[in-house]
Amino acid sequence: MGGVKLFATKESLFSSRIQWALKLKGVEYEFILEDLANKSPLLLKYNPIYKKVPVLVHGDNVVVESLVILEYIEETWKEHPLLPRDSYDRATARFWAKFNDEKLVPPVWTACTGEGEAQEKAKESALESLALLEKQIQGKKFFGGEQIGYLDLVLGWISYWISGVEEAGGNKVLEAEMFPSLHQWGQNFIHNPLIEECIPAREAFVAYVQNAINCKIFLKS
Structure with missing residues (x-):
């Protein structure tokens, strides 16, 4: 499907949870650092509604909102399951x-x-x-x-x-x-x-x- 990119900041609690999930799953990704005082055109393109981080780009798929991104990661990469089976x-x-x-x-x-x-x-x-x-x-x-x-x-x-x-x-x-x-x-x-x-x-x-x-x-x- 293509590579994985994460638009985020290093200090954001919402971004951190996505980095942690990708690390635990063993997913290689490109970290694209955002300046929230001067948001990039790509961030605004990928998340035009909320205009915030994190944003996960997986090939042609763009996923926003951290809890939604966690669900996407869980369903896409099966290694190290994050959610319980029950x-x-x-x-x-x-x-x-x-x-x-x-x-x-x-x-x-x-x-x-x-x-x-x-x-x-x-x-x-x-x-x-x-x-x-x-x-x-x-x-x-x-x-x-x-x-x-x-x-x-x-x-x-x-x-x-x-x-x-x-x-x-x-x-x-x-x-x-x-x-x-x-x-x-x-x-x-x-x-x-x-x-x-x-x-x-x-x-x-x-x-x-x-x-x-x-x-x-x-x-x-």
């Missing part, structure tokens, strides 16, 4: 993935970077959501079992992204002792060699987040 378990993984993107990422962002009452409400919401995930991971090495799976990739940002946003935004949200099982899972995840390959340098990541805060573009792009 249909109920697959549905459950997809539920928590959507929960993450809709109920966890936005309040964490506001809790770390906001001010006043909005920041306090967002922190409360974020901690409630993290507590629910803490229950899901108790007694497990990964959300996907003994191997990293679909939900681990979706939630993998917790293991490094939150602390960087806390530093850039100046607000502390997550303490390791509050969610010990989630913390241990994060350590197991981030220290996998294939995962580590795609972790951005701390200084560059914090600078990226700080710029996103100033430009109000992070969650949009």
Whole structure:
């Protein structure tokens, strides 16, 4: 069908999950770095509706939106299955993935970077959501079992992204002792060699987040 190209940024949590999936699947791909302040004509061509990363191009196929891209990768390359075999378990993984993107990422962002009452409400919401995930991971090495799976990739940002946003935004949200099982899972995840390959340098990541805060573009792009 042709080669694989990934239009992304190194610091984007939504881009990272796609890099991790491709690495775990053993898929060779070309990483095309995007400047979100000056988006390339190709990015705008391939994703004219949302105009954001990540975008996966596989031959003539263009796939956008990270959760959709993960599904495409899973169905296209059979090595290292990401989703469980059982249909109920697959549905459950997809539920928590959507929960993450809709109920966890936005309040964490506001809790770390906001001010006043909005920041306090967002922190409360974020901690409630993290507590629910803490229950899901108790007694497990990964959300996907003994191997990293679909939900681990979706939630993998917790293991490094939150602390960087806390530093850039100046607000502390997550303490390791509050969610010990989630913390241990994060350590197991981030220290996998294939995962580590795609972790951005701390200084560059914090600078990226700080710029996103100033430009109000992070969650949009």
